[in-house]
Amino acid sequence: MRRTLSLAAVVGVVAAGLAAGGGPAMAQRGAVVQGTYSSGTAHRWEPLPSTYVGNDGPADTTVVVDPSVSRQQYTGIGFSLDETSVSNLWKLTPAERDRAIRLLADPKTGAGFDRFRLTIGSPDLIEHLPFWSYDELPAGVGEDRNLKHFSIQRDVDLHIVDTVKLIQKYNPRATFFASAWSAPAWMKTNNRFTGEVALKPGSTTSYYQVGKLRDDCIDVFAKYYVKYLQAYAKHGIKVDALTLLNEPGIDVVYPAMDISVEQQQKLAVAIKREVRRAGLRTDLYVHDFNFWDWRDPNSTETKNYYRIFNDPQTRKAADAIAFHPYWGDPTVMRDAFEEFGKPVHMTETSDLNPETILNYFRLDASSYVMWAQTTDQDGGTLHWTPARDNNVDWEEVGRTTKWPNRLVTVDTNTKTFSVRSELSAMGQFAKYLGPEHTRVESSGTANGISNVVFKDRSDNFVAIVGNSNTTPSKVRITLAGRSFTVTVPAGAYATYRWHGDVPRHSHAPQFQDVPEVTADQYQTTQLQLRATDRDKDRLGYYATDLPAGVTLDGSTGLVTIHPTVAGEQDLKFHVTDGAAHDDVTVHLTVRPHGAHVGEKVEAESYVAQHGWTEGGADFIESNPSASGGKNVGWTAAGNWLQYRFDVAQGTYNLELRVANGSGAAAPDAISIRDANGAVLSKVTVPDTGGWANYQSISTPITLPAGDRPLTIYCETGNFNLDYLTLT
Numbered sequence: 001m002r003r004t005l006s007l008a009a010v011v012g013v014v015a016a017g018l019a020a021g022g023g024p025a026m027a028q029r030g031a032v033v034q035g036t037y038s039s040g041t042a043h044r045w046e047p048l049p050s051t052y053v054g055n056d057g058p059a060d061t062t063v064v065v066d067p068s069v070s071r072q073q074y075t076g077i078g079f080s081l082d083e084t085s086v087s088n089l090w091k092l093t094p095a096e097r098d099r100a101i102r103l104l105a106d107p108k109t110g111a112g113f114d115r116f117r118l119t120i121g122s123p124d125l126i127e128h129l130p131f132w133s134y135d136e137l138p139a140g141v142g143e144d145r146n147l148k149h150f151s152i153q154r155d156v157d158l159h160i161v162d163t164v165k166l167i168q169k170y171n172p173r174a175t176f177f178a179s180a181w182s183a184p185a186w187m188k189t190n191n192r193f194t195g196e197v198a199l200k201p202g203s204t205t206s207y208y209q210v211g212k213l214r215d216d217c218i219d220v221f222a223k224y225y226v227k228y229l230q231a232y233a234k235h236g237i238k239v240d241a242l243t244l245l246n247e248p249g250i251d252v253v254y255p256a257m258d259i260s261v262e263q264q265q266k267l268a269v270a271i272k273r274e275v276r277r278a279g280l281r282t283d284l285y286v287h288d289f290n291f292w293d294w295r296d297p298n299s300t301e302t303k304n305y306y307r308i309f310n311d312p313q314t315r316k317a318a319d320a321i322a323f324h325p326y327w328g329d330p331t332v333m334r335d336a337f338e339e340f341g342k343p344v345h346m347t348e349t350s351d352l353n354p355e356t357i358l359n360y361f362r363l364d365a366s367s368y369v370m371w372a373q374t375t376d377q378d379g380g381t382l383h384w385t386p387a388r389d390n391n392v393d394w395e396e397v398g399r400t401t402k403w404p405n406r407l408v409t410v411d412t413n414t415k416t417f418s419v420r421s422e423l424s425a426m427g428q429f430a431k432y433l434g435p436e437h438t439r440v441e442s443s444g445t446a447n448g449i450s451n452v453v454f455k456d457r458s459d460n461f462v463a464i465v466g467n468s469n470t471t472p473s474k475v476r477i478t479l480a481g482r483s484f485t486v487t488v489p490a491g492a493y494a495t496y497r498w499h500g501d502v503p504r505h506s507h508a509p510q511f512q513d514v515p516e517v518t519a520d521q522y523q524t525t526q527l528q529l530r531a532t533d534r535d536k537d538r539l540g541y542y543a544t545d546l547p548a549g550v551t552l553d554g555s556t557g558l559v560t561i562h563p564t565v566a567g568e569q570d571l572k573f574h575v576t577d578g579a580a581h582d583d584v585t586v587h588l589t590v591r592p593h594g595a596h597v598g599e600k601v602e603a604e605s606y607v608a609q610h611g612w613t614e615g616g617a618d619f620i621e622s623n624p625s626a627s628g629g630k631n632v633g634w635t636a637a638g639n640w641l642q643y644r645f646d647v648a649q650g651t652y653n654l655e656l657r658v659a660n661g662s663g664a665a666a667p668d669a670i671s672i673r674d675a676n677g678a679v680l681s682k683v684t685v686p687d688t689g690g691w692a693n694y695q696s697i698s699t700p701i702t703l704p705a706g707d708r709p710l711t712i713y714c715e716t717g718n719f720n721l722d723y724l725t726l727t
Helices: 083-089 094-105 153-157 160-170 215-233 261-277 305-310 312-317 331-340 354-362 394-400 422-430
Strands: 002-006 032-039 043-052 061-073 076-079 115-120 175-180 197-199 207-209 239-243 283-290 320-324 344-349 365-370 374-376 408-411 416-419 438-442 449-455 460-467 473-479 482-488 493-499 517-520 525-528 540-542 550-552 558-561 567-576 581-591 600-602 608-610 620-622 630-632 640-647 650-660 666-673 679-685 690-703 706-714 720-726
Touching: 032 422, 032 482, 043 422, 043 482, 061 365, 061 449, 061 460, 061 540, 061 567, 061 581, 076 422, 083 094, 083 160, 083 374, 083 408, 094 160, 094 416, 115 160, 115 215, 115 365, 153 160, 175 215, 175 283, 215 239, 215 261, 261 283, 261 305, 261 312, 283 305, 283 344, 305 312, 320 331, 331 344, 354 365, 354 422, 354 449, 354 460, 422 460, 422 493, 460 473, 460 482, 482 493, 517 525, 640 720, 650 666, 650 679, 679 690, 690 720
Parallel strands: 061 473, 076 115, 076 365, 115 175, 175 239, 239 283, 283 320, 320 344, 344 365, 374 408, 517 581
Antiparallel strands: 002 581, 032 043, 032 493, 061 438, 197 207, 408 416, 438 449, 449 460, 460 493, 473 482, 525 558, 540 567, 550 558, 567 581, 600 720, 608 640, 620 630, 630 720, 640 706, 650 690, 650 720, 666 679, 666 706
16 A cells, blocks of 8 residues: 545545535535526537535445645636638638627527637648748748748738737637747748658658758747737737747748757747746747647657756746647646646647547647638638648649538638537536636546536636437436535536635544455455545545546545456546545555456456557547547458457347548458457457547457357458447
8 A cells, every 4th residue: 555645625525424415514504606508509608507515325336525635726728829710710700700600609699618719920720821830931032030031911811810809809818829830931941831751760650840940930930929929909909928949840831930949948948938028927838739749758759848847947937838749648637747847738639529628638738729620611711731742732632631520610602600519518617617616626436427626716617528428318417425416418518617615724633544456357356445524524425536447436535446457557546525535545456357247348448459559649549429438440451359258158239439530441351250260250340430439339249158268350440449349
C-alpha cells in the first residue's frame, strides 16, 4: 500500500455504513438546485424540475464532488474564425448571419460559445487563393525588417474583423487567441510561405519540413506578432493570447514552418519581451501541436517538444501549453499540467462529441476550440491536402477537397444555415461557465454517467452530467456530506447549478491500511475501504479514474473488482469530509483467465497482438464514443488481436462492435481464427458513417470446450474495433 495525505479541499460523500438517504442532516432543506438539459435536436437547453440540497433518494450512481481539490480555470469553448468558415457565414443574408452568430455565441438564447481562434495570416483553410502573410513584399524588395509593409487589410476585406465584431455584439465576454502557420516567406530559409517537404535520408515514406525560420529573423518575427496584436487592437479587438506557432515542423505543403527546440526557446523569450515592450499583457501558449509531439517515450519519431522547458527563461515566458488531439494520448494534458504547473488548452480539434469536451476538461484542459466548423452544402472550398507534393495544383485542391457535415452548414442556394445536434450539448457547458469558474475534483464515470464540476469563489457550483444510457438515470450528487438526487434524461447532457456549503477547516480523514489485491480476470472480487475521521464528519469515497470492470460505492467505500485486463496495476482512491482528504493506492494483480459467454471483452483487453507498436499512437485510441473510452484503431491487413474465452463446446454468436469512416464497406475485412490458425468465419465491416459511429456485426462460430485463444485477424484495414461478445 502507498498512501499520501493532503489538506487541499475535497468532496463530501456519505460515511461508510450509512444509508444512502442519510440521516436527519440530509433531510434538512438546503440550497435550490436548478437544471437544464439537451438531448439531440428535439430538446435544447430545456429546464429540468428544480430540487434542493437534501432532497435525496435512491440513485443509479453517485457523483462525489470534492471542492478541496482545485484544478484548472475555465477559459472557454468555441471554434476557429478561419477564412473558409468566415466566407461561408458571409454568404448568408445579414439577418440570417446575425441569427447564426447569435445561436452560436449568445449565452442567453444560444450556445454561449466564448473562445475563438484567429489565424495570423492564412492557414490551410482558406477559400480564396493565394495564401498570404501580413508582410508581403513588393517586387524588388528582399526583406522588411522594419515591417513597413505590414498590413491586416486582407482580414478586413475578407470579413474576419467583421465576424469578430458580430461575436462581440452577442457575447461581450468572448475572448480571442491567434496562431500563425508560418512566418512571412522572407523570414524563412527557403523564402516560401507555403510548406516544402523532402524525404528523410534513407526513407521512401517519411518526410521533413524544409522551410525553417531563419535564426537572424527570430526577433523580427516576434515583432511581427506584436504588430498583429496592435493592428487588431485598433479595431477594438483584444487578442489575449498567441500560440508560438501552429504545429511546428509538420511535414505538409500548405503554410507551415519548422522551428527547432532551440529556436522555440529563443522565439518564446523574444515574443514575451516584445509584448511587454509594447505595454501589452498577452499570454503565450507554447507547443500548439499533438499530444504525441509533446512527450512520448515510446516513439523515436516524436519531437518531444517538452524539452523547450529545459530552458528556465522559456519556461518563465510560457503562460500555457496548447494541444491538438490528432495523434497520441490525451492524458499528456494532465501530465503536463501537473508537471509544469501551467494551464493546458485544446486549441484545435474536429471532434464535436460533447463527451470528449467533458473528458478533456477532466484532463485539465482549460478550453476546447474546434477547427474549421462552417462549410457549405457541398463541404466548402478549402485548401488543405494530405499530399506531399511541392508542386501541388492548389486550384485542383480547392475544387476537390471537401469537408461536409461540420458544426454549421451554409446552404448557398437558399442562403440559410443549419447546425448539428451536438451544438445543444456543447451549450450545456458554455452557457453556464465563465472565467470565474475553476474545476474541482469529482468521481469518475460509472454506470454510464459521466460528470465534470466547477465552482466560483462564492461556492456556487456547476455540474455537467452526461447520461449515455438509453433510459433516464437517477444520479446522486454529494458534496461535504449533503446530497441531492436528480433524474438525467436518456442520452442527455444536463447542467445543475447550486450553492454549496463548503467547510473551511477540518482534521483530515485517514484511510485504514489496505492490503494488496489478487483477482482473476473476468471474476468478481470485492475490497472494503475504511476510513476514520476525528471530527466524526460524514465521509465520501471516490476515484477519478478507474479501469474497466472496477467500481466504487461512494457511500460505503465498497470496491467491486471484475477486471477485464490481466497484469498488474495500481488503483488510487480518495476519502473526504469536504474540507480535507486522504489518498490510498492499492496494488492489483490480475491473473489471466478466459472470458465467459456473455462477457463484454474490450478490444484493448487482448492477450497478444501482431502488427502494432505497443504504446504507439496508432494502436489503442482514446475515443469517448467507445465502450470504456478506448478502441483499437489503425487496422491494416495482416494485423491480428488474440483473446481468450472459457466456454463449453458448441456454436456461438460472436458480436463485434466496429466503426468504419472510410466511406465504403470493407468486404470480408475480418476473419475469426482458432488456436491452430484455422478460419472459423469471415465478416464484412460496413460503412458506419464515421470512425466513432459504432455498429454491431455478428457471425456464428463453433468452438471446442475449454479456455482457448480466439484470434481477430485483419484481412484488410479501415475499421476500428471497440469490443467483442460471445453469446
